Amino acid sequence: GDSFEKLAESYSDCPSKAKGGDLGTIAEGTMTKRFEDAVFALTPGERSGIVETEFGFHIMERTR
Secondary structure, X not given: OOOHHHHHHHHOOOHHHHHOOOXXXXXXXXXXXXXXXXXXXXXXXXXXXXXXXXXXXXXXXXXX
């Protein structure tokens, strides 16, 4: 029931945790393919399942 921001601040080890997990606007070609495929498949407000990349495990929420 916690917000995505609160969960990111509590559990993430990414530097974005200081901003509630917000990575800002992501342009195509700037992240790994697996990460981009997952995030761009989401609709605004939707969360992904667990996505594994070479950088670790991610849960994403698309905001725009």
